[in-house]
Amino acid sequence: MMDRRIFLAGLAALTACTDAQRQPAEKVHQKRMAITMDDFNLDFDIGLSQQARHENILDAFDSVGHKAAGFVSGGFIDTKWGHSVISDWGQSGHLIANHTWTHPHAKESDTRAYLSEIEKTRRFLLTFPGTSEFFRFPFLDDGGDRAQQAALFQGLRTLGLVNAPVTMDSVDWYTTSRLEAALKANPNADLAPYRDYYVEMFVTLSNHWDGVAQALGFTSLPHLTLMHHNILNGHFLKDVLLALKADGWRFVDAGEALRFDPFHAIPSEPTHGRNWLTLKAREMEKSVPAYPENYLGFGSKAMDALGL
Numbered sequence: 001m002m003d004r005r006i007f008l009a010g011l012a013a014l015t016a017c018t019d020a021q022r023q024p025a026e027k028v029h030q031k032r033m034a035i036t037m038d039d040f041n042l043d044f045d046i047g048l049s050q051q052a053r054h055e056n057i058l059d060a061f062d063s064v065g066h067k068a069a070g071f072v073s074g075g076f077i078d079t080k081w082g083h084s085v086i087s088d089w090g091q092s093g094h095l096i097a098n099h100t101w102t103h104p105h106a107k108e109s110d111t112r113a114y115l116s117e118i119e120k121t122r123r124f125l126l127t128f129p130g131t132s133e134f135f136r137f138p139f140l141d142d143g144g145d146r147a148q149q150a151a152l153f154q155g156l157r158t159l160g161l162v163n164a165p166v167t168m169d170s171v172d173w174y175t176t177s178r179l180e181a182a183l184k185a186n187p188n189a190d191l192a193p194y195r196d197y198y199v200e201m202f203v204t205l206s207n208h209w210d211g212v213a214q215a216l217g218f219t220s221l222p223h224l225t226l227m228h229h230n231i232l233n234g235h236f237l238k239d240v241l242l243a244l245k246a247d248g249w250r251f252v253d254a255g256e257a258l259r260f261d262p263f264h265a266i267p268s269e270p271t272h273g274r275n276w277l278t279l280k281a282r283e284m285e286k287s288v289p290a291y292p293e294n295y296l297g298f299g300s301k302a303m304d305a306l307g308l
């Protein structure tokens with residue numbers, strides 16, 4: 001009598017082979033991401049003008065044919081210049097989305113006041129091309145407890161808005177704070193080591209989070225990558241995007257990634273700054289690859305070691 005295990009293994013191999021022949025494209029894991037860029041705090045301009053930062057970022061997206069999404073805090077761009085920045089985004093085919101007016105913590109806010117900030121930003125953004133239905137909680141903070149979280153999601157629904165989570169955080173906000181400190185100390189600082197560090201970190205963290213997605217069974221997840229409109233990306237976004245492309249990543253339009261259905265359910269607990277994959281791993285009680293040690297503490301130790 002045939003060993004049942006051998007028989008089943010053989011059957012599985014045969015099935016896999018037949019499926020692979022039938023649908024090769026669907027069986028291949030593809031690393032895919034959309035860039036979402038938050039805040040639009042345009043102030044810092046030592047060594048790179050606001051105009052040059054703005055143009056470099058749009059040019060970087062064009063260099064890989066990517067349509068991104070900008071999550072705007074209305075109060076940060078309510079100037080003539082700010083208006084022209086987000087108009088350019090919309091006219092270039094990127095999405096514009098809501099990120100409150102003053103970028104508050106939800107857990108520290110009165111729920112009604114918080115929702116009225118969102119409503120103010122919603123009305124403001126309606127006058128610009130490319131404005132979408134998406135909203136992102138500043139600090140990935142969707143409320144201090146389940147009751148506030150539920151009230152905020154209900155409020156979003158009432159306003160016709162859809163929550164946009166993050167599957168990977170590039171921690172660029174920390175990297176740029178170090179770069180800005182260096183430029184304040186010396187406007188002619190050598191930026192190449194910051195570029196090299198940032199590019200390597202970004203690719204490493206992207207592959208880490210894709211490994212987490214695969215461990216949870218989300219093959220070819222359209223990742224939502226969090227970046228910020230800052231001087232770091234004004235200088236090096238194009239380097240990052242080209243390095244990702246060379247590493248096998250494909251860019252999926254932000255509009256398509258944001259409409260991925262599983263992203264829209266209310267998280268199983270308040271997010272408290274955690275990304276969608278971290279919460280999913282907890283919800284599914286699955287172990288996932290450990291965060292790359294070198295970049296714990298937002299990369300502070302790695303940057304210290306490099307003298308950045």
Ligand SMILES: [Zn+2]
Binds near residue numbers: 038039103139
């Ligand atoms: Zn933000």
